[in-house]
Amino acid sequence: MKAFLIAAVAVASVTLAGAAQASEALAKEKGCTACHDVDKKKMGPALKDIAAKYKGKADAEAMLVTKVSTGKGHPKVKANEAETATLVKWILAM
Template sequence: MKTAWLGVFAASALLVAGSVQASPELAAKNNCVACHQVDAKLVGPSFKEIATKYAGKDDETGYLVSKIKGGSTGVWGQIPMPPNVNVSDGDAKALAEWISTLK
């Protein structure tokens, strides 16, 4: 019985460790903070401004993922956001979900 519980615990730990949770650290890891901050405009809009602008949009997460991965132009002014091809799909989704919580 003790061995069975140990196996369940180990499997649970792997699931938690394998999931991507977005945070300022994940934004830093993916270089988002070179242009964005949580509360203030830097080069691009703050994460909170982004969250507010897209709050309630149909497929908000999917839309933000497409902007994170593909970049954009003219949405927030003249400075374009370049594509972030090195951001994994999992990181992009986690970042989009995290940004959406900042409303």
């Protein structure tokens, strides 16, 4: 039972790390990282600062997906709405 639990926890953490890595790769592929770094300000704010700014705001995710994917109040991006949603979730979880 104990061995099973350890195995389950190991699988869960690999899955989480894998998802974060996939999102990071997507951010690179879509050009987000040209203007955003995880913890340094570039042309755009550091992604960790964005996460901190919206911490605990329930409507932040929907608002940011709309803002970034429609290009209103944010430079136009190559990511579609679904990809932007994945990226915004990843950013807000930092």
